[in-house]
Structures are given as structure tokens and as C-alpha cells.
Amino acid sequence: xxxxxxxxxxxxxxxxxxxxxxxxxxxxxxxxxxxxxxxxxxxxxxxxxxxxxxxxxxxxxxxxxxxxxxxxxxxxxxxxxxxxxxxxxxxxxxxxxxxxxxxxxxxxxxxxxxxxxxxxx
Amino acid sequence: xxxxxxxxxxxxxxxxxxxxxxxxxxxxxxxxxxxxxxxxxxxxxxxxxxxxxxxxxxxxxxxxxxxxxxxxxxxxxxxxxxxxxxxxxxxxxxxxxxxxxxxxxxxxxxxxxxxxxxxxxxxxxxxxxxxxxxxxxxxxxxxxxxxxxxxxxxxxxxxxxxxxxxxxxxxxxxxxxxxxxxxxxx
Numbered sequence: 001x002x003x004x005x006x007x008x009x010x011x012x013x014x015x016x017x018x019x020x021x022x023x024x025x026x027x028x029x030x031x032x033x034x035x036x037x038x039x040x041x042x043x044x045x046x047x048x049x050x051x052x053x054x055x056x057x058x059x060x061x062x063x064x065x066x067x068x069x070x071x072x073x074x075x076x077x078x079x080x081x082x083x084x085x086x087x088x089x090x091x092x093x094x095x096x097x098x099x100x101x102x103x104x105x106x107x108x109x110x111x112x113x114x115x116x117x118x119x120x121x
Numbered sequence: 122x123x124x125x126x127x128x129x130x131x132x133x134x135x136x137x138x139x140x141x142x143x144x145x146x147x148x149x150x151x152x153x154x155x156x157x158x159x160x161x162x163x164x165x166x167x168x169x170x171x172x173x174x175x176x177x178x179x180x181x182x183x184x185x186x187x188x189x190x191x192x193x194x195x196x197x198x199x200x201x202x203x204x205x206x207x208x209x210x211x212x213x214x215x216x217x218x219x220x221x222x223x224x225x226x227x228x229x230x231x232x233x234x235x236x237x238x239x240x241x242x243x244x245x246x247x248x249x250x251x252x253x254x255x256x257x258x259x260x261x262x263x264x265x266x267x268x269x270x271x272x273x274x275x276x277x278x279x280x281x282x283x284x285x286x287x288x289x290x291x292x293x294x295x296x297x298x299x300x301x302x303x304x305x306x307x
Binding site for chain 2: 015
């Protein structure tokens with residue numbers, strides 16, 4: 001049973017962690033398009049997979065995951081953009097949960113852009 | 122949209138764009154299988170003229186493009202399941218204390234063209250992850266019981282330093298709602 005007491009325990013556990021994160025630099029920002037076009041094309045599972053995997057892979061301290069509206073390339077949705085300090089923006093198109101996992105593993109963790117899924121703008 | 126829960130996510134994003142501080146997502150299923158969806162916010166609202174145009178994709182001009190296809194798609198889903206869609210809105214200019222928008226849609230779940238509700242928990246998680254500063258009240262009532270989430274209650278426990286968007290908190294919310302839905306099925 002999920003109780004408020006359990007939530008309280010999570011709060012106590014997280015207090016230290018959040019403080020640590022605020023002092024470290026978030027170097028990577030992953031942005032998922034979440035407008036009507038993105039949602040209809042399947043962006044919801046892509047976003048939820050990324051949020052879950054960033055945590056499972058222990059990347060929460062350097063990676064933030066945010067949502068945005070229509071990027072203007074509706075036919076290529078779901079779209080995921082990766083912003084990293086000092087590097088060019090990378091745009092991944094026609095994403096799904098499996099592709100998102102690969103991007104996290106190879107690009108975010110491994111530093112190598114998964115060019116099979118990118119689009120040149 | 123493949124699931125009604127995706128329409129819910131999409132319409133609630135309009136409430137976010139309207140600057141809402143509180144969003145209520147209400148689902149009510151009666152014993153006859155009539156489903157009523159209501160999404161209510163305290164955002165900046167719309168003028169009566171805009172309310173008239175947002176439901177019709179062919180009336181939408183470039184200036185209202187921000188609203189886009191979301192409302193017409195929900196209207197379609199509702200009407201093809203023998204229901205209807207209504208919008209009530211008070212703009213901030215008209216009344217800054219009572220402004221906001223309510224989108225209400227009904228569905229006959231027995232209709233062959235009813236779009237299945239799908240994973241409404243997944244949609245709520247996306248909303249909270251994207252905008253953890255907003256308070257959400259979700260209530261799904263059915264003849265066999267209800268599932269509910271009130272982020273104000275969670276915020277009281279978490280205080281200001283822990284965001285609702287933290288993964289551990291999102292997981293707790295998911296777990297809590299899934300448990301409530303499991304109990305409904307029994």
C-alpha cells in the first residue's frame with residue numbers, strides 16, 4: 001500500500017541527494033516534444049521511458065529531462081533533442097522507447113551520437 | 122488519438138499554456154456506461170469569440186493556432202461515441218478572480234466507436250513531470266469505487282524542497298494510482 005508515511009520516508013532519503021544535485025552542473029538537457037503532434041505520434045511512452053532510464057542508469061545528477069511544445073517538424077514526431085554544454089544540438093526523430101534507450105546508452109552515457117536516428121537541420 | 126488518455130494529456134497541456142496554477146481532471150462513469158470527462162483550470166481563460174472558434178478546426182486562424190487540433194480531436198472522439206463537447210471559459214480580462222476554462226466531454230462507452238480510455242496514469246505522470254509546480258486534482262469515479270490523486274496533499278508531506286517531478290515521487294504516484302485501479306477491478 002502506497003501511504004503518505006512511505007512518501008515521508010522518500011522525502012527524508014532524498015533531502016541530501018537534492019542538495020548535492022543543486023551544487024553540481026547539469027551538463028545535459030533532453031527535451032521531448034509534447035504537443036498534439038508529438039502525443040499523437042507516441043511521445044508519451046518515449047518521455048516516460050527516458051525519465052525512468054535516466055534514473056535507473058544513475059544519470060539524474062547530470063541530466064535533466066524537460067518537455068516542449070510543437071517543434072515545427074510534426075511529420076518527424078516523436079522528436080527528442082539533446083543539448084550538451086559546448087556541443088551542437090542533436091535532434092532525434094521518429095523515436096520510440098527502444099530507440100530512446102539506445103540513445104541514452106550510446107550517446108548520453110557513451111558520448112557517441114546515434115546517427116541512425118538523427119536529422120540534419 | 123489511439124487512447125482517450127492521450128486527448129486528456131493534450132487538453133491539459135492547454136491549461137498549462139494558459140498559466141493555470143490548479144488543474145482538475147475529473148472522470149465519471151455511471152452505471153449506464155456514460156463517461157463524463159471534465160478538465161478544469163484557473164488559467165487566463167478565453168474570450169467568448171475564441172471559445173466559439175476553438176471547437177471548429179476550419180474556423181481556426183493563424184492567430185489561434187496555439188490551440189490547434191487538440192479540441193477538435195477531443196470533440197470528434199466524443200461525438201463519434203454519441204457524446205458532446207462543451208467549453209465554458211471566463212477570461213482574465215472579464216474577471217481576474219474567477220478566470221479559467223472548463224472543457225467537458227461525454228462518451229457512451231457502449232458505442233462501438235468509443236476510443237478506449239487507455240493509460241490515464243501514464244498521462245498524469247507526464248503532466249506532473251513536465252510541470253511539477255502546478256497542483257493537480259485527479260478523480261475517477263466509477264460504480265465500483267474511485268481512484269484519486271491530490272498533489273496538494275503530497276506537497277504538504279514533501280515540503281518545498283522536494284519537487285513532485287523527482288523520479289522517486291513520480292514512481293510513488295504511479296504506484297498509488299495503480300493500486301487504486303487494481304482495487305477497482307476486484
